[in-house]
Amino acid sequence: xxxxxxxxxxxxxxxxxxxxxxxxxxxxxxxxxxxxxxxxxxxxxxxxxxxxxxxxxxxxxxxxxxxxxxxxxxxxxxxxxxxxxxxxxxxxxxxxxxxxxxxxxxxxxxxxxxxxxxxxxxxxxxxxxxxxxxxxxxxxxxxxxxxxxxxxxxxxxxxxxxxxxxxxxxxxxxxxxxxxxxxxxxxxxxxxxxxxxxxxxxxxx
Amino acid sequence: xxxxxxxxxxxxxxxxxxxxxxxxxxxxxxxxxxxxxxxxxxxxxxxxxxxxxxxxxxxxxxxxxxxxxxxxxxxxxxxxxxxxxxxxxxxxxxxxxxxxxxxxxxxxxxxxxxx
Numbered sequence: 660x661x662x663x664x665x666x667x668x669x670x671x672x673x674x675x676x677x678x679x680x681x682x683x684x685x686x687x688x689x690x691x692x693x694x695x696x697x698x699x700x701x702x703x704x705x706x707x708x709x710x711x712x713x714x715x716x717x718x719x720x721x722x723x724x725x726x727x728x729x730x731x732x733x734x735x736x737x738x739x740x741x742x743x744x745x746x747x748x749x750x751x752x753x754x755x756x757x758x759x760x761x762x763x764x765x766x767x768x769x770x771x772x773x774x775x776x777x778x779x780x781x782x783x784x785x786x787x788x789x790x791x792x793x794x795x796x797x798x799x800x801x802x803x804x805x806x807x808x809x810x811x812x813x814x815x816x817x818x819x820x821x822x823x824x825x826x827x828x829x830x831x832x833x834x835x836x837x838x839x840x841x842x843x844x845x846x847x848x849x850x851x852x853x854x855x856x857x858x859x860x861x862x863x864x
Numbered sequence: 865x866x867x868x869x870x871x872x873x874x875x876x877x878x879x880x881x882x883x884x885x886x887x888x889x890x891x892x893x894x895x896x897x898x899x900x901x902x903x904x905x906x907x908x909x910x911x912x913x914x915x916x917x918x919x920x921x922x923x924x925x926x927x928x929x930x931x932x933x934x935x936x937x938x939x940x941x942x943x944x945x946x947x948x949x950x951x952x953x954x955x956x957x958x959x960x961x962x963x964x965x966x967x968x969x970x971x972x973x974x975x976x977x978x979x
Contacts, residue, residue, distance in 0.1 A: 700970050729912055863922045
């Protein structure tokens with residue numbers, strides 16, 4: 660029964676880079692994130708091109724309120740901070756704090772998802788279905804894809820936390836946590852563009 | 865009995881408390897993270913304010929909030945995603961290419977739709 664740090668090869672500093680496999684994993688995830696940039700760019704470009712095509716339905720200006728978006732932005736920004744503090748704890752091989760901060764990250768991610776589901780339900784009640792207009796399709800696809808990424812991230816980090824209760828921090832585990840936090844920060848990077856370009860510029864018109 | 869003592873000894877040696885230098889480094893990293901978090905929060909609130917305030921014209925607000933978003937993303941990439949660590953050159957090149965292609969994709973799509 661080991662729930663602490665596995666002392667085999669690790670020293671505080673950069674446990675995530677202690678093996679070649681770990682370093683390759685980090686590089687691989689950066690490649691993946693580079694690809695994700697293009698995925699979100701194509702969705703964002705489509706949205707920007709089609710946001711005026713409301714086909715008589717609701718327009719962005721009529722639809723978006725700032726309160727919920729501000730709350731969601733702050734939730735995601737704080738979760739980005741908690742996950743980086745989790746990585747700091749990982750680098751000090753502080754098992755308990757690492758689990759705590761990644762746990763908070765998961766909870767914040769769930770809170771974000773709850774807000775987004777509430778938002779979409781609200782919009783559908785207002786009469787903006789997925790097929791109402793080119794604008795609505797592009798909007799739901801863009802923001803929904805981001806939400807799906809959040810959902811995946813929540814599942815990923817939760818699985819890592821659960822797994823670490825059995826094995827603690829070791830040289831296999833450390834890069835996994837590090838890489839999951841990179842992914843989580845990237846989700847926040849995408850959201851920064853979404854709240855700026857979709858929501859705020861939608862309100863400006 | 866002897867064996868278990870030995871094991872205990874090894875364990876203690878492998879979890880030496882952090883040295884003073886490490887402790888200082890840790891505090892500095894922590895401070896850096898908190899400062900950049902506060903900056904990102906300020907950028908976010910500024911862009912909301914720019915859009916919601918009546919006194920700021922939309923022609924100024926739109927480029928202003930995009931600039932703030934870019935600044936925030938740079939902070940996120942460099943500080944939170946550790947691009948300022950030693951040996952992160954390849955990572956920086958990879959993500960830069962991703963962003964350049966992203967920009968090209970948006971430009972092409974807008975050209976195709978609006979042209």
